[in-house]
Amino acid sequence: MAAQFLKHHGINLQQEMDSIQKEGGIVSPANDMESNSAKPLSRLNGVRMSNEPKKTVSDIFFDSGKVKNTKPHRDSESAGWSDDHEGLSCNQALVLPSLCHPHIHLDKCFLFSHRKYDDLEVVRGDFPEALELTSKAKASFEHDDLVTRGGWLIRESIAAGVTHMRAFVEVDTTVKFKCLDAGLVLKQRFASFCEIQICVFAQDPVFSAGKNYPRGKQLIEEALGREGVDALGSTPYVESSEELMHANVDWAISSAVKYQKHLDLHLDYNLDSTNPPLIFPVLDRLHKTWKSRNEGKTVVLGHCTRLTLFSNKEWVELRDRIADLPVYFVGLPTSDIYMMGKPSDDDGGGQRVRGTLQIPQMIQKYGLKGVIGVNNVGNAFTPQGNCDPLSIASMGVGIYQAGTKADAQVLFNCVSTTAKTAIGFAQPEDPFGEGAPADFVLFENAMLSEERTPGQVRQRRTLQEMIYDPPKQRRTIFQGRLVPTNIVG
Numbered sequence: 001m002a003a004q005f006l007k008h009h010g011i012n013l014q015q016e017m018d019s020i021q022k023e024g025g026i027v028s029p030a031n032d033m034e035s036n037s038a039k040p041l042s043r044l045n046g047v048r049m050s051n052e053p054k055k056t057v058s059d060i061f062f063d064s065g066k067v068k069n070t071k072p073h074r075d076s077e078s079a080g081w082s083d084d085h086e087g088l089s090c091n092q093a094l095v096l097p098s099l100c101h102p103h104i105h106l107d108k109c110f111l112f113s114h115r116k117y118d119d120l121e122v123v124r125g126d127f128p129e130a131l132e133l134t135s136k137a138k139a140s141f142e143h144d145d146l147v148t149r150g151g152w153l154i155r156e157s158i159a160a161g162v163t164h165m166r167a168f169v170e171v172d173t174t175v176k177f178k179c180l181d182a183g184l185v186l187k188q189r190f191a192s193f194c195e196i197q198i199c200v201f202a203q204d205p206v207f208s209a210g211k212n213y214p215r216g217k218q219l220i221e222e223a224l225g226r227e228g229v230d231a232l233g234s235t236p237y238v239e240s241s242e243e244l245m246h247a248n249v250d251w252a253i254s255s256a257v258k259y260q261k262h263l264d265l266h267l268d269y270n271l272d273s274t275n276p277p278l279i280f281p282v283l284d285r286l287h288k289t290w291k292s293r294n295e296g297k298t299v300v301l302g303h304c305t306r307l308t309l310f311s312n313k314e315w316v317e318l319r320d321r322i323a324d325l326p327v328y329f330v331g332l333p334t335s336d337i338y339m340m341g342k343p344s345d346d347d348g349g350g351q352r353v354r355g356t357l358q359i360p361q362m363i364q365k366y367g368l369k370g371v372i373g374v375n376n377v378g379n380a381f382t383p384q385g386n387c388d389p390l391s392i393a394s395m396g397v398g399i400y401q402a403g404t405k406a407d408a409q410v411l412f413n414c415v416s417t418t419a420k421t422a423i424g425f426a427q428p429e430d431p432f433g434e435g436a437p438a439d440f441v442l443f444e445n446a447m448l449s450e451e452r453t454p455g456q457v458r459q460r461r462t463l464q465e466m467i468y469d470p471p472k473q474r475r476t477i478f479q480g481r482l483v484p485t486n487i488v489g
């Protein structure tokens with residue numbers, strides 16, 4: 001190890017780093033790794049920006065959590081360092097706008113990683129079993145394990161470069177406010193590192209007879225009145241009849257408007273062409289109230305796998321029916337691919353529809369607004385995968401057969417800037433322009449490794465390379481501050 005080598009030769013690494021910092025204004029990775037506060041930065045020194053050609057190296061200057069300006073790296077070098085001591089030497093690493101989870105379930109994450117749920121086991125691997133296993137687990141949710149598992153998700157997400165997320169927490173007669181309370185604690189705890197938007201979520205039927213009726217609806221409405229709640233989520237398709245699905249949609253829209261929240265519906269999660277899509281009635285209802293009475297709030301529609309059966313004509317009709325509504329689609333490919341289109345017992349395994357929204361095509365061909373999300377990690381709905389949004393974007397190259405340079409930009413936007421806009425954090429057109437939020441993710445900064453020099457690292461030089469094969473080594477910058485790699489909180 002380099003540190004041991006230096007020690008062996010009588011060199012104190014910390015003293016060396018301190019003196020480097022005094023002389024050059026370089027923040028060393030060694031002294032912020034274990035900290036629990038984000039370190040203010042005034043400049044990224046020597047980075048490749050995603051919107052520039054491969055060989056251009058720049059410096060980015062920050063002021064008050066925003067981008068002040070950018071300059072060619074050479075000019076800054078010849079002018080010497082400024083008199084501040086808050087720069088980060090980046091060794092020509094690629095820097096991109098930070099990442100976003102537009103749709104992630106905070107309360108039921110990592111059930112398979114927590115010893116409390118060791119008895120949960122996937123046997124059939126289908127949707128009814130996932131609902132059954134998760135309901136069983138939900139009955140045992142407690143504040144401590146919710147905070148522990150949610151903390152795992154948030155820490156791993158931030159380490160991957162996430163600075164914004166919409167976190168779903170369920171409210172119903174089983175869990176009451178346990179998931180919400182834990183979500184609000186986590187939102188507060190990680191506020192210096194990540195913007196966590198809390199979406200109160202009705203996973204259970206709200207109108208159908210059952211243990212959640214009628215108290216579940218009242219609990220959700222109470223939750224919407226709580227400080228720190230940003231969005232309402234619902235699942236109309238779990239209701240027992242078409243009439244009650246419509247009642248669920250009406251209630252969700254009018255409640256979001258009443259409490260001035262963003263709306264997020266899990267919608268049309270099937271591959272049944274005889275099943276009329278619910279999206280058109282949803283749009284009709286939104287047109288009546290949304291823009292005039294819930295200004296600035298967005299609507300996100302998740303899964304919508306039924307739409308993959310649409311003809312060209314139906315897609316065009318959908319686009320026209322949306323018109324100027326702030327409606328975004330979120331594709332959730334890891335969950336959809338796992339759940340949709342499973343073969344029946346007598347299926348020979350031939351060509352089957354797998355069913356996940358073709359997000360790049362929806363954006364490029366039909367001009368719709370779309371993003372991609374992780375949805376679930378470590379539970380029966382989606383046992384595979386992790387908290388890294390770029391892993392989903394990378395998987396999208398294959399799923400959507402989207403390998404061009406233009407596709408790479410679309411896929412990236414779907415887990416970064418457009419994802420933030422979709423959940424209500426509007427982003428400027430140029431993420432590196434003056435006044436843009438200083439929220440970035442830095443890749444493969446060779447300075448961060450004691451053992452490797454830049455020449456030994458296969459650096460991804462373009463966004464396209466990044467999407468093909470996202471590297472693990474990253475640093476997150478949130479509101480102009482360098483987030484520690486090991487957050488203790």
Ligand SMILES: [Zn+2]
Binds near residue numbers: 266302375
């Ligand atoms: Zn979901």
